[in-house]
Each structure stands twice: as C-alpha cells, then as structure tokens.
Amino acid sequence: MNSTAEFPGAKSIAASISADAARLSDALNQHMRNSFQPESRKTLRKFHPAEVSELTGISMSNLRTRHQEGDFPDVETDSRGRRLYSAEEIDLVRRVMARTGRNGEAYLPGRRDGDALQIISIVNFKGGSSKTTTAIHLAQRYALRGYRVLAVDMDPQASLTTMFGYRPEIEFAESGTVYDALKYEDPVPLSHVVRKTYFHKLDLAPAGLLLSEYETETAYALQHKIDPPFTQRLAIALDEIEADYDLVIIDCPPQLGFTTMTALLASTGLLITVVPSMLDVASMAQFLEMAGETVRTLEEATGPIDWSFLKYLIARFEPTDVPQSQMAGFLRSILLDQVLNTPMLKSTAISDAGMTQQTIYELEPSQVVKKTLDRVLESVNGVADEFEKTIQQAWGRRNE
Numbered sequence: 001m002n003s004t005a006e007f008p009g010a011k012s013i014a015a016s017i018s019a020d021a022a023r024l025s026d027a028l029n030q031h032m033r034n035s036f037q038p039e040s041r042k043t044l045r046k047f048h049p050a051e052v053s054e055l056t057g058i059s060m061s062n063l064r065t066r067h068q069e070g071d072f073p074d075v076e077t078d079s080r081g082r083r084l085y086s087a088e089e090i091d092l093v094r095r096v097m098a099r100t101g102r103n104g105e106a107y108l109p110g111r112r113d114g115d116a117l118q119i120i121s122i123v124n125f126k127g128g129s130s131k132t133t134t135a136i137h138l139a140q141r142y143a144l145r146g147y148r149v150l151a152v153d154m155d156p157q158a159s160l161t162t163m164f165g166y167r168p169e170i171e172f173a174e175s176g177t178v179y180d181a182l183k184y185e186d187p188v189p190l191s192h193v194v195r196k197t198y199f200h201k202l203d204l205a206p207a208g209l210l211l212s213e214y215e216t217e218t219a220y221a222l223q224h225k226i227d228p229p230f231t232q233r234l235a236i237a238l239d240e241i242e243a244d245y246d247l248v249i250i251d252c253p254p255q256l257g258f259t260t261m262t263a264l265l266a267s268t269g270l271l272i273t274v275v276p277s278m279l280d281v282a283s284m285a286q287f288l289e290m291a292g293e294t295v296r297t298l299e300e301a302t303g304p305i306d307w308s309f310l311k312y313l314i315a316r317f318e319p320t321d322v323p324q325s326q327m328a329g330f331l332r333s334i335l336l337d338q339v340l341n342t343p344m345l346k347s348t349a350i351s352d353a354g355m356t357q358q359t360i361y362e363l364e365p366s367q368v369v370k371k372t373l374d375r376v377l378e379s380v381n382g383v384a385d386e387f388e389k390t391i392q393q394a395w396g397r398r399n400e
C-alpha cells in the first residue's frame with residue numbers, strides 16, 4: 001500500500017511532519033510570548049547558618065560570636081529569629097574571615113597570583129548522560145563556595161541557558177549567544193554576550209539554536225582556510241575575560257562535532273559523565289575512541305594538547321541496582337582513580353526540580369522531604385568537593 005494513502009489529504013509523510021512542526025512551533029511561540037515576562041526573573045533563596053558554615057568552613061559558634069562582636073553585617077532573620085544569608089552576604093562573611101581570621105587565605109579558594117584560569121568541559125556524546133545537570137550543579141556549588149564562575153552553554157539545545165530562567169527561543173533568537181563570539185564573520189567580544197545571573201558570582205554565556213550554525217560555518221571555514229581555526233576560537237574568546245573568573249564550566253552538546261571539539265580544545269580539564277549501564281558505557285568507549293583519534297590528528301597539525309586532568313563521573317547512579325553497581329565497579333577497575341570516588345546519585349529531587357528549572361541548591365529545603373534532600377546534597381556536594389581538589393591540584397595546591 002502506498003504510504004500516502006494512510007494520510008488522506010496529505011501529500012507525503014514528509015509534508016505532514018513539516019506541517020506538524022510548523023503548527024507546534026507557532027503554538028509554542030505563542031505560548032511563550034504569552035507567558036514570558038522579562039521582569040519575572042529568577043531570584044536566589046537565602047541560606048541558613050548551617051549552610052553558611054558548610055559553605056565557608058566557619059563553625060556555627062564562630063559565626064554566632066562574630067555576629068555578636070559586630071564583625072559581620074546584620075542579616076535578615078526568619079520568624080523564629082534564625083539568621084538568613086543571601087549569597088552576597090555569605091561572600092562578605094568569607095571576605096571578613098579572610099582578612100581577620102586565623103589562616104585567612106583558606107577562606108578564599110579561587111585563583112592566586114600565577115594560577116591559570118581553569119576551563120572545564122563537561123562532555124560525552126551520549127544524550128541524557130547528565131552533562132547539563134552536572135554542569136549547573138558544579139557551577140552553582142563553586143559560586144557558593146566563593147569562586148568566580150562563568151558557565152558557558154555550548155549546546156544549541158540550550159538546556160543550561162533555560163535552567164537560568166531564560167527563554168532562548170525568544171531572547172536569543174537573533175543574537176546574544178556564545179555563537180556571536182565564535183562566528184567567523186564579525187565575531188563580537190565574549191563579554192558582549194556574557195550575562196550576570198541571579199546567582200552571585202556566577203555568569204552565563206548563553207546558547208540558542210543559532211549556535212548550530214557554527215558546525216556548518218566551521219566546515220566551510222576549514223575548506224577555505226579561514227583563520228583563526230575552530231581549534232582556537234573559544235580559547236581566543238575566553239582570553240578577553242580570563243582575569244574576571246576562577247573557573248569556566250562548559251556544557252557540551254551530545255555530539256562530537258566541531259562545537260564540542262572547540263570546547264575541548266579551549267579546556268584545561270575534562271569531566272566525562274557516564275551513566276553506568278552497558279549501553280552508555282559502550283557509547284562512551286566509542287566516544288573516547290573517536291575523540292582520541294580526532295585529538296591525535298589535531299596534535300599532528302598543531303602540537304600537543306595539554307589537559308591538566310581528565311576525570312570520569314558516575315552519574316545518575318542507583319546503588320541498589322545490581323547491574324549498575326557491577327558496571328560502576330567495572331569502570332573503576334579499568335579507569336582506576338580517574339573515576340571520581342563519589343558518584344552522582346539518581347534522585348527525584350534532581351529530576352523533579354529540573355522540571356521547574358531548579359537545582360537542588362535553589363530548592364527551598366521545605367519543598368522537599370528532608371531525607372531525600374540530605375541524601376542528594378551529600379552526593380552532589382561530595383562530587384563537587386572531590387572535583388574541587390582536582391582543580392586545586394591543577395593550581396599546585398596541596399589538599400589538606
């Protein structure tokens with residue numbers, strides 16, 4: 001039977017798909033225009049003393065005493081008289097401690113004289129392997145810990161950008177994404193697209209669909225030898241703002257195309273996220289093989305590529321799932337200490353919060369069952385803290 005006969009009135013399946021796409025896209029645009037209010041930007045919640053203590057390393061009692069002695073500025077109190085701190089105020093506390101506390105330097109974890117900006121790509125070409133979730137949680141955790149962080153969205157799907165409360169389809173339809181700084185014709189300085197976010201110390205270089213142009217333009221540029229080549233474009237763009245940050249966290253798309261290679265070649269370190277299932281691990285092996293080959297070819301042309309570290313993160317891990325645990329063990333037996341000891345646990349707190357574009361750091365603790373939140377915080381903080389040691393090592397610091 002002819003396939004078009006099943007769709008009376010439609011010329012072909014292709015035409016029918018195009019018509020569906022157009023209808024959906026119109027309806028979505030309309031919906032977004034109706035619900036989009038630029039003034040309704042996201043804001044960040046305030047933090048309790050126990051959280052401030054955990055983030056800064058100041059004991060709860062010291063925090064209280066220093067307040068009584070007037071060393072710290074007054075902060076808001078809740079109905080039960082407990083202090084509540086904004087991220088800015090946490091930073092202020094940290095700076096006072098750095099100036100006046102014993103071993104003050106320990107309160108400032110960021111770059112010191114001579115330390116290179118750390119640029120970290122979160123990568124894997126398996127879709128849904130927790131790249132964006134990892135990128136945003138690390139970026140937020142490190143901002144709360146006192147680092148100056150730039151999150152770079154290199155995925156035209158722009159999930160990371162959406163997590164920051166933007167509607168890329170509307171706000172960055174024409175311009176305003178990292179593409180503007182990477183494009184071959186009239187690129188703009190990266191600072192023109194970088195946005196402050198509602199998260200203190202965390203800026204964003206957004207993505208949008210337009211970024212997908214970079215793939216085709218790069219193929220053309222290679223053919224016509226347009227300089228600088230893709231291998232240098234992000235590195236050059238980041239150079240402009242390098243003094244403003246301690247860490248750059250790049251969320252990569254789920255392909256090993258020019259966009260991902262551009263990110264990898266600008267990076268000082270890589271974090272590969274992997275869900276410990278047979279299919280995901282097989283896919284990662286393929287990714288590594290292809291990436292290795294591409295990098296070798298590039299190295300022949302441009303000289304050695306010098307990453308400070310390559311780490312693997314076991315993501316969306318369910319410890320009670322026996323095949324997953326076996327696969328995690330298998331990965332560790334082969335990749336050894338390149339695999340972070342702490343896995344990122346699978347948790348409804350992450351997936352549910354993701355639906356409303358929130359992370360576990362943005363959730364009000366009262367919004368989630370305490371046990372669920374504590375468990376996931378322990379896991380994600382554990383991942384971030386362990387990986388932070390790798391970053392500190394790249395700066396030549398011993399980890400106490």
Ligand SMILES: Nc1ncnc2c1ncn2[C@@H]1O[C@H](COP(=O)(O)OP(=O)(O)OP(=O)(O)O)[C@@H](O)[C@H]1O
Nearest residue numbers: 127128129130131132133254345346347350351354
């Ligand atoms: N630890 C976790 N616990 C529960 N859900 C998770 C966890 N990590 C990720 N998810 C969910 O899995 C889905 C895919 O995650 P995410 O978007 O981070 O993957 P990705 O690798 O960035 O995907 P893509 O390849 O499409 O960019 C999301 O719905 C996310 O909320």
Ligand SMILES: [Mg+2]
Nearest residue numbers: 131132155159
């Ligand atoms: Mg993603």
